[in-house]
Amino acid sequence: MKLKLSCADFSFPRLEHDQALGVIALLGLRGADIGLFEGHGHLKPSAELRRPAASGARLQRRLAGHGLKAADIFLQLHAGFDELAINHPEAGRRAAAGEQFLRALDYADAAGAAHITILPGVTFPGETRADGVARSVDELNRRVAEARAAKLQLAVEPHVGSLADTPERALDLVKRVPGLGLTLDYAHFTRAGMADERIEPLTQLATHLHARAARRGRLQAPLKKNTIDFPRMVEALARRQFAGWMALEYVWIDWEHCNEVDVISETVQLKNLLLAAAEKIK
Numbered sequence: 001m002k003l004k005l006s007c008a009d010f011s012f013p014r015l016e017h018d019q020a021l022g023v024i025a026l027l028g029l030r031g032a033d034i035g036l037f038e039g040h041g042h043l044k045p046s047a048e049l050r051r052p053a054a055s056g057a058r059l060q061r062r063l064a065g066h067g068l069k070a071a072d073i074f075l076q077l078h079a080g081f082d083e084l085a086i087n088h089p090e091a092g093r094r095a096a097a098g099e100q101f102l103r104a105l106d107y108a109d110a111a112g113a114a115h116i117t118i119l120p121g122v123t124f125p126g127e128t129r130a131d132g133v134a135r136s137v138d139e140l141n142r143r144v145a146e147a148r149a150a151k152l153q154l155a156v157e158p159h160v161g162s163l164a165d166t167p168e169r170a171l172d173l174v175k176r177v178p179g180l181g182l183t184l185d186y187a188h189f190t191r192a193g194m195a196d197e198r199i200e201p202l203t204q205l206a207t208h209l210h211a212r213a214a215r216r217g218r219l220q221a222p223l224k225k226n227t228i229d230f231p232r233m234v235e236a237l238a239r240r241q242f243a244g245w246m247a248l249e250y251v252w253i254d255w256e257h258c259n260e261v262d263v264i265s266e267t268v269q270l271k272n273l274l275l276a277a278a279e280k281i282k
Helices: 017-026 052-064 091-111 129-149 167-175 196-205 230-239 263-279
Strands: 004-008 031-037 069-076 115-118 153-156 181-184 206-211 245-248
Touching (some): 004 069, 004 263, 017 052, 031 091, 031 245, 052 069, 052 091, 069 091, 069 245, 091 115, 091 129, 115 206, 129 153, 129 167, 167 181, 167 196, 181 196, 196 206, 196 230, 206 230, 230 263, 245 263
Parallel strands (some): 004 245, 115 153, 153 181, 181 206
16 A cells, blocks of 8 residues: 655644655655644734635645645634634634635645645533534535535544544535545544554544544543554555545644644654555555
8 A cells, every 4th residue: 555644844843834744745745734723833824814825825836846845734714723713602713713724725725735624623611512613514514515626525523622622523414514524633532542453443534634643531642552553544444445635634733732742753753653654555
C-alpha cells in the first residue's frame, strides 16, 4: 500500500508559518494539513477569509515554495466548539457560519486543496441530542452540496466534546448525510478507552486521516505508551482502498495535555511505523 503522508502546520505553533512548512518538507513529507483556526495556529479565518481567493492563492504559492500540497483545510471558526457550531440553536449564528464556510470553499480551491474538514456540532444545554443532530444533518447536507459544486470533498472530524463522540454516533451521522466523509482520528476514541475493533468500522467512510499516538486518558501520548494498533489500522484502510491523505497530527497546545510530547521526535517515529506497516501490504 502506498501512503500519502502529510503533517499539520499547527504541529509547530512556535514557528512562523513559512518555517513550519519548511519543517514539514524537511521531514520528507509532500502534504501539509492547513489549520484555519480562530483559536490557535498560524492562519485565522477572520483574516484569511476576508479575501479568500487571494489568501488561498498566497497559501498555494507558499506551499509550492516548499514542494508541498494542501492535503486538507481544517476550518474552525471560533476558539470554542459551540459559539459558531454548525448546529447552533440561533439561526443567525448558523447563517454566519454558513457564510464563512462558502468563503472557505473559495479559499481551499485557490490553495489547491481537494478536501476540507469541519466539526460536526455539539449538544446544547436544554435540548435533546436528537435535536442537535437533526440541525447538524440539515446543515451538513447543505454544505456537502456546496462543497460538491466546488469540486471539494467535505468531511467532519468526530472529536472529544462533539455530538459524534462515539464511533456509533459518528457512523450514524455520516450515513445520514450522503457524500459526507470522515476525517478520522482514532485518538479521540482511544482517549475514552474504546478499543480499535470498535473504531475500525469508521475506516469505511474515512476520506482523510489524523494519526497520533494515544492511550486511555490521553488524547496524545508518546509512541512508547501508545495503545492504537497502527499496522492494523493501515490494513483496514487498505482493505477499503483508502486513497486519501494521512496526516501526522501531533499538536503542541495547552489542551488535553497535548504539550507534553516531543512533537518532532514523535512525528518521525510514527511516520516510520506507518511506512513500514504500509510496505508489508502488497
